[in-house]
Amino acid sequence: MTPAHTLAFRGIWPAMLTPLTASLDIDHDAFARHALALLDAGCGGVTAFGTTGEGPSFSVAERMAAVEALVARGVPAQRLMVSTSCAAVTDTVALTKHAVGLGVHGCLVLPPFFFKGVSDQGIVDAYRWLIDRVADPRLRLYLYHIPQVAGVGLSHGVIRSLLAQYPDTIAGIKDSGCDQVHSVGLAQAFMPPITVYVGFEPDLPALGRLGSTGAISGLANFAPRLVHRLVTQPDGPDAGRDLARVKALLTVFDGFSLMPALKGVMAEREGHAGWLRVRPPLVALSATEQAELRQRLQAFGLDASRD
Amino acid sequence: MTPAHTLAFRGIWPAMLTPLTASLDIDHDAFARHALALLDAGCGGVTAFGTTGEGPSFSVAERMAAVEALVARGVPAQRLMVSTSCAAVTDTVALTKHAVGLGVHGCLVLPPFFFKGVSDQGIVDAYRWLIDRVADPRLRLYLYHIPQVAGVGLSHGVIRSLLAQYPDTIAGIKDSGCDQVHSVGLAQAFMPPITVYVGFEPDLPALGRLGSTGAISGLANFAPRLVHRLVTQPDGPDAGRDLARVKALLTVFDGFSLMPALKGVMAEREGHAGWLRVRPPLVALSATEQAELRQRLQAFGLDASRD
Numbered sequence: 001m002t003p004a005h006t007l008a009f010r011g012i013w014p015a016m017l018t019p020l021t022a023s024l025d026i027d028h029d030a031f032a033r034h035a036l037a038l039l040d041a042g043c044g045g046v047t048a049f050g051t052t053g054e055g056p057s058f059s060v061a062e063r064m065a066a067v068e069a070l071v072a073r074g075v076p077a078q079r080l081m082v083s084t085s086c087a088a089v090t091d092t093v094a095l096t097k098h099a100v101g102l103g104v105h106g107c108l109v110l111p112p113f114f115f116k117g118v119s120d121q122g123i124v125d126a127y128r129w130l131i132d133r134v135a136d137p138r139l140r141l142y143l144y145h146i147p148q149v150a151g152v153g154l155s156h157g158v159i160r161s162l163l164a165q166y167p168d169t170i171a172g173i174k175d176s177g178c179d180q181v182h183s184v185g186l187a188q189a190f191m192p193p194i195t196v197y198v199g200f201e202p203d204l205p206a207l208g209r210l211g212s213t214g215a216i217s218g219l220a221n222f223a224p225r226l227v228h229r230l231v232t233q234p235d236g237p238d239a240g241r242d243l244a245r246v247k248a249l250l251t252v253f254d255g256f257s258l259m260p261a262l263k264g265v266m267a268e269r270e271g272h273a274g275w276l277r278v279r280p281p282l283v284a285l286s287a288t289e290q291a292e293l294r295q296r297l298q299a300f301g302l303d304a305s306r307d
Numbered sequence: 308m309t310p311a312h313t314l315a316f317r318g319i320w321p322a323m324l325t326p327l328t329a330s331l332d333i334d335h336d337a338f339a340r341h342a343l344a345l346l347d348a349g350c351g352g353v354t355a356f357g358t359t360g361e362g363p364s365f366s367v368a369e370r371m372a373a374v375e376a377l378v379a380r381g382v383p384a385q386r387l388m389v390s391t392s393c394a395a396v397t398d399t400v401a402l403t404k405h406a407v408g409l410g411v412h413g414c415l416v417l418p419p420f421f422f423k424g425v426s427d428q429g430i431v432d433a434y435r436w437l438i439d440r441v442a443d444p445r446l447r448l449y450l451y452h453i454p455q456v457a458g459v460g461l462s463h464g465v466i467r468s469l470l471a472q473y474p475d476t477i478a479g480i481k482d483s484g485c486d487q488v489h490s491v492g493l494a495q496a497f498m499p500p501i502t503v504y505v506g507f508e509p510d511l512p513a514l515g516r517l518g519s520t521g522a523i524s525g526l527a528n529f530a531p532r533l534v535h536r537l538v539t540q541p542d543g544p545d546a547g548r549d550l551a552r553v554k555a556l557l558t559v560f561d562g563f564s565l566m567p568a569l570k571g572v573m574a575e576r577e578g579h580a581g582w583l584r585v586r587p588p589l590v591a592l593s594a595t596e597q598a599e600l601r602q603r604l605q606a607f608g609l610d611a612s613r614d
Contacts, residue, residue, distance in 0.1 A: 047570040056395060056421035057394065057421065058395050059367070059397045059398045086362060087363040087393070087394055087420075087421075088365055088586075089586065090366045090369060091366045112588045115364075115588055116458065118589065118590075119590055121590050122589055123587075123588055125587035125588065125590065126587035126588045148423070149421070149423055197470065257425075257426070279395075280429055280436050281419045281422055281426075281427045281433045281459070282422060282425065283426055289588075
């Protein structure tokens with residue numbers, strides 16, 4: 001077997017927002033257009049159904065159908081990452097088997113997120129359940145740490161245990177905890193052999209200097225080039241300007257619910273109000289909020305050729 | 308239409324533990340035996356797939372099959388409450404439609420529990436989605452508040468809004484927040500018209516005095532009579548002894564993970580090790596822990612005729 005980490009992704013694989021129809025179902029056509037546009041813009045691949053993509057707000061059947069629709073509309077499966085995270089391990093197995101069967105690059109998986117305060121042993125047991133029941137050497141797994149949303153995080157002990165048991169499966173860690181000290185600690189402990197991908201964009205240069213080679217990023221939905229430079233050229237000629245620019249971009253979202261506001265940017269960019277829609281329990285921006293977002297965006301001045 | 312609260316349940320409807328087979332699938336036969344034994348012991352009904360029952364650890368298909376198996380094995384559907392809580396509103400709709408179609412008494416539903424810090428409006432939207440899409444006048448809904456596990460709770464504003472919009476559907480609130488001040492506040496605000504059922508057993512007498520008529524209780528898996536007296540006879544002749552006894556029963560679980568330890572009690576009572584099993588991310592008691600639990604239980608002395 002080839003250790004999974006040697007085949008880990010490089011470059012930017014945006015955490016895609018999920019466009020919805022008027023009935024709040026997934027708009028397969030708009031979703032595929034978005035994925036293809038990001039690949040055209042130079043992204044290494046795209047990620048479906050992470051937190052930014054409201055993944056756990058959709059059923060297993062809805063997620064399977066949407067991933068199939070992406071592939072059917074021309075997104076190369078090997079440039080697709082799917083977050084197959086569910087509260088029930090049986091659901092995670094079903095989604096992961098399906099994605100692996102389609103030939104995706106990898107799956108991004110949270111620990112089960114309903115029970116809180118669970119032991120490291122219980123989290124390891126859940127990943128073991130997944131890997132052993134998927135039982136497919138093609139499975140490439142990225143561990144997903146976002147405790148402020150999931151309510152359950154991944155300790156060094158959990159990661160160490162899984163790496164020791166499944167070196168041919170564990171390819172990397174996505175750390176979206178938004179805590180640079182924690183991200184650097186992960187990088188120092190585990191990179192190499194595996195890659196740590198940081199979710200909070202202002203931390204990308206620090207992780208890039210430590211050897212991180214890519215990102216699964218929400219801002220990359222509309223600023224993929226900027227995000228790419230941050231991690232791949234942390235000391236490049238534009239590094240200072242880029243870091244200031246991504247920090248300024250984040251202030252565009254101050255005071256808004258993040259996912260609805262990221263979708264608001266897409267609605268402005270695409271001129272398509274369908275991007276504003278979210279699944280409950282998220283709430284779409286109001287018209288007033290969208291107008292405020294529009295003003296801030298104009299002041300920021302997104303530049304498609306550089307951002 | 309008849310306001311739902313006039314048909315709300317009374318008495319004890321235990322939050323059933325879910326017995327598992329060696330492959331950690333639901334043991335339908337043992338589950339039905341447990342439900343029937345609780346009904347024989349005088350419980351008004353039984354509750355499947357709440358937090359104590361590890362509900363969110365099972366897929367929609369697993370939960371549907373198990374509820375069907377309970378009914379097929381003789382549990383009267385109208386004495387069955389099903390927690391149909393999921394992270395995805397579409398899954399909650401599917402489970403709730405299924406349960407209502409079987410003729411269950413009611414459904415116990417958490418707010419969507421993946422995203423944290425969501426607005427009251429988003430939570431109301433999620434329940435509206437559920438009620439409007441189930442679109443069945445037989446639906447009787449119990450709102451479920453357990454923020455320390457779900458990570459998302461229900462404010463007075465959410466409850467008030469849903470009661471105003473759906474008086475024919477909202478039957479009650481289960482408050483498992485384990486905070487008596489909060490439970491009393493709910494009772495003062497909403498009871499009548501609807502019933503507040505408290506999950507933390509030592510608070511049952513206080514809620515009984517305010518008019519609460521029942522409980523969905525974890526301890527009622529093996530002490531249904533004691534739990535019943537606490538809420539229905541809060542000032543009865545044995546009230547002081549009963550309250551002291553339930554507090555002592557809770558100390559049996561000190562230092563253990565609660566659900567595995569509750570299952571440990573069932574294993575001792577039934578002499579069936581299958582009760583020890585849990586789904587990841589929970590971890591079954593170790594042999595040492597089970598021995599310690601056994602000693603504490605013997606010291607406590609469960610009394611089948613009174614507890």
